[in-house]
Amino acid sequence: MQRIMEVLSEIIRDYPDVKIRLVSGNADEMETALKHGTIDFAVLMAHRSLDSYHHLQLPETDRWGLAMQKDNPLAQKTLLNLLILLASRFWYPNKLLMNTASKIGGVT
Structure with missing residues (x-):
């Protein structure tokens, strides 16, 4: 999450008019929100097929x-x-x- 918070900080700094709303939920809830367009991106900590999405594998491990x-x-x-x-x-x-x-x- 450190990397995500750093990226969000940069977005806020570079684009002060952009509003960010963090949403928490399990992987199923986040995938549903992505499908319905109620969120723009999700950070998923689950092993699941992401073939339907453009995605990046983050190098961090669970702690x-x-x-x-x-x-x-x-x-x-x-x-x-x-x-x-x-x-x-x-x-x-x-x-x-x-x-x-x-x-x-x-x-x-």
Whole structure:
């Protein structure tokens, strides 16, 4: 997202009359909005066919973070893996985590 924010900053600087509205949603919602013309472009973080669109592959990779209270047992670990996280009580985007797990041979 850093690259996207830098590009948006340049657009705002170079074209002060252009109005930018950021919209958040999942890949299906963004693809529907593209098809209907309600958005001009989308940044998708999903593996899907983009043959219907002019698209660019951004070189960035996903970066995940985990926040927890200091007294959480996970806070004492020096290394966490997907199976440890799946066995723990915390909020995560279910579909994203399950897709990741299935790709690396984890829980399906």
